[in-house]
Amino acid sequence: xxxxxxxxxxxxxxxxxxxxxxxxxxxxxxxxxxxxxxxxxxxxxxxxxxxxxxxxxxxxxxxxxxxxxxxxxxxxxxxxxxxxxxxxxxxxxxxxxxxxxxxxxxxxxxxxxxxxxxxxxxxxxxxxxxxxxxxxxxxxxxxxxxxxxxxxxxxxxxxxxxxxxxxxxxxxxxxxxxxxxxxxxxxxxxxxxxxxxxxxxxxxxxxxxxxxxxxxxxxxxxxxxxxxxxxxxxxxxxxxxxxxxxxxxxxxxxxxxxxxxxxxxxxxxxxxxxxxxxxxxxxxxxxxxxxxxxxxxxxxxxxxxxxxxxxxxxxxxxxxxxxxxxxxxxxxxxxxxxxxxxxxxxxxxxxxxxxxxxxxxxxxxxxxxxxxxxxxxxxxxxxxxxxxxxxxxxxxxxxxxxxxxxxxxxxxxxxxxxxxxxxxxxxxxxxxxxxxxxxxxxxxxxxxxxxxxxxxxxxxxxxxxxxxxxxxxxxxxx
Numbered sequence: 402x403x404x405x406x407x408x409x410x411x412x413x414x415x416x417x418x419x420x421x422x423x424x425x426x427x428x429x430x431x432x433x434x435x436x437x438x439x440x441x442x443x444x445x446x447x448x449x450x451x452x453x454x455x456x457x458x459x460x461x462x463x464x465x466x467x468x469x470x471x472x473x474x475x476x477x478x479x480x481x482x483x484x485x486x487x488x489x490x491x492x493x494x495x496x497x498x499x500x501x502x503x504x505x506x507x508x509x510x511x512x513x514x515x516x517x518x519x520x521x522x523x524x525x526x527x528x529x530x531x532x533x534x535x536x537x538x539x540x541x542x543x544x545x546x547x548x549x550x551x552x553x554x555x556x557x558x559x560x561x562x563x564x565x566x567x568x569x570x571x572x573x574x575x576x577x578x579x580x581x582x583x584x585x586x587x588x589x590x591x592x593x594x595x596x597x598x599x600x601x602x603x604x605x606x607x608x609x610x611x612x613x614x615x616x617x618x619x620x621x622x623x624x625x626x627x628x629x630x631x632x633x634x635x636x637x638x639x640x641x642x643x644x645x646x647x648x649x650x651x652x653x654x655x656x657x658x659x660x661x662x663x664x665x666x667x668x669x670x671x672x673x674x675x676x677x678x679x680x681x682x683x684x685x686x687x688x689x690x691x692x693x694x695x696x697x698x699x700x701x702x703x704x705x706x707x708x709x710x711x712x713x714x715x716x717x718x719x720x721x722x723x724x725x726x727x728x729x730x731x732x733x734x735x736x737x738x739x740x741x742x743x744x745x746x747x748x749x750x751x752x753x754x755x756x757x758x759x760x761x762x763x764x765x766x767x768x769x770x771x772x773x774x775x776x777x778x779x780x781x782x783x784x785x786x787x788x789x790x791x792x793x794x795x796x797x798x799x800x801x802x803x804x805x806x807x808x809x810x811x812x813x814x815x816x817x818x819x820x821x822x823x824x825x826x827x828x829x830x831x832x833x834x835x836x837x838x839x840x841x842x843x844x845x846x847x848x849x850x851x852x853x854x855x856x857x858x859x860x861x862x863x864x865x866x867x868x869x870x871x872x873x874x875x876x877x878x879x
Contacts, residue, residue: 436487436534437505443482443536444543444567453568454500455576458551458559462600462613462704463587465519465527467560470586471548474579475535483536486512487547496551497532499563503545521592522615542566544575557612557700594708597679597687600697616689621677627792627820628670632780639778640678640754644685644710647752656749660775662718664762665782668821671758674782675714678756685754686711693720695736702743710752715740718757719764744775784819787812793820797827801834802842810848826851 441449459467475481488510489497501507514533518526535546544566551559564579566572597616626633639661643650647657663671679687686708688701695715705711718740747753757776759765785793794803794811803811811830815823827843829851834843 435511436502436509440503440545443545447567449503451568452503452565453572454503454563454565455580456561456563457580458561459583459587461557461559463590464529464560465521465592466586466590467583468527468529469592470583473586474582478539480538481535482538484514485534486514487532487534488512496561497547497549499545499547499565502547503565519612520615522596522617527592539575542571542575546579590708593686595684595686597689599689600694600700618676618680620680621673623677625796626670626674626677627785627789627796628674629786629789632782635778635780636674641682644682644754647710651750658747658749658751658753659777660744660755661757662762662776662779663756663758663782664779666784666819667760668819669782669784670820671782672716675756679712684710688713690715691717695740698739698743705753706751712754712756714756716758719759719761741775784817790815790823793823794827797824798843801831804842807843807845807848810845814848814852826855829855
């Protein structure tokens with residue numbers, strides 16, 4: 402009899418375990434298809450088969466403006482019946498498709514709505530939603546909006562938006578109205594227009610972009626730009642005055658695009674001048690790009706066209722625009738051709754200003770440097786003259802005391818030096834003053850000690866990195 406009881410207990414246990422497994426499986430299935438049932442109830446009595454689904458994709462870097470479009474819509478006539486986060490197992494690359502959720506093909510789980518804070522250079526970041534589903538109504542017309550992220554092997558990816566509505570005129574009107582609002586905000590780009598930007602890329606094997614960096618630069622006043630009068634006049638006429646008169650030039654049938662080349666040795670103020678130009682022209686969007694980032698040139702130019710009037714700054718352009726005889730391989734020539742094609746492909750009414758900088762103008766490709774329409778004006782940045790060196794000494798020493806004999810010493814001993822060299826010399830002199838007396842008065846001995854450390858103890862490499870030419874070192878016996 403014991404064996405019979407054992408069989409009965411085993412059978413009962415098996416039935417209990419099977420029931421538990423079935424219950425868990427059923428609950429998991431119901432959970433995975435909860436969004437499917439929710440969508441069915443939302444569109445009732447319209448059958449799922451009588452809906453239409455439209456899909457569009459927007460650049461991932463513009464997701465802050467996409468979010469702002471949603472926020473504006475939901476504060477208007479569009480009523481949100483329900484908002485939920487969505488998670489699918491296989492969504493990493495292709496995103497989530499609303500048609501699959503409507504038919505139950507793709508299992509989705511409801512999760513809390515997730516947000517990412519995107520810095521757009523304002524007081525507060527924009528809270529951007531990720532993989533969200535809105536069940537909406539507009540004049541009693543039901544609709545559903547799904548936002549998800551589409552990742553690609555290379556690049557920043559896309560924001561995918563699917564909209565479902567009844568397949569009739571009213572449903573079509575709802576879909577088109579929603580997309581029109583999103584497109585309007587993306588086209589206006591209020592999050593980034595008029596700001597100073599650069600593309601940010603993650604250091605991953607995929608090269609996936611993470612977003613846009615908004616630079617907050619301290620304004621540079623005109624008196625802080627120490628350049629010869631003729632150089633300032635060229636900058637005024639070819640940048641500031643050109644931008645201010647661009648509309649009138651277009652009315653007179655003149656091209657509104659322009660290219661400038663700023664050239665000169667390191668440390669003479671090219672980057673400082675670009676900061677002055679970027680912060681002194683409100684309404685212009687500035688895109689800061691280095692020669693190493695030319696692989697993202699197409700994306701930079703897409704942003705420049707979207708956010709025009711814009712300024713595209715490419716620093717150290719000689720890294721990619723060297724003469725063809727100096728190219729080390731086909732990749733360098735491909736990058737050069739890409740730059741030339743982008744500059745040639747702009748229409749005359751494009752309000753885009755190129756500012757290229759280089760320390761080695763002699764190495765530039767002739768097709769870039771000597772062709773009208775690409776470079777319209779080359780502006781040389783030379784080492785400061787005596788008047789310039791005195792202004793630089795006064796500018797960088799404005800918070801300490803520089804007696805007249807010390808100022809004269811700084812001016813005479815830095816002949817042929819760059820602005821960067823003068824700036825570092827004064828800072829080092831102030832450090833020696835602090836060690837000696839810390840009374841805020843720089844003495845001649847402080848300047849001499851700083852020169853000795855910069856030029857003799859630092860060696861040839863240190864002197865060259867600071868823009869101290871051979872003439873200074875020979876004259877001072879270093």
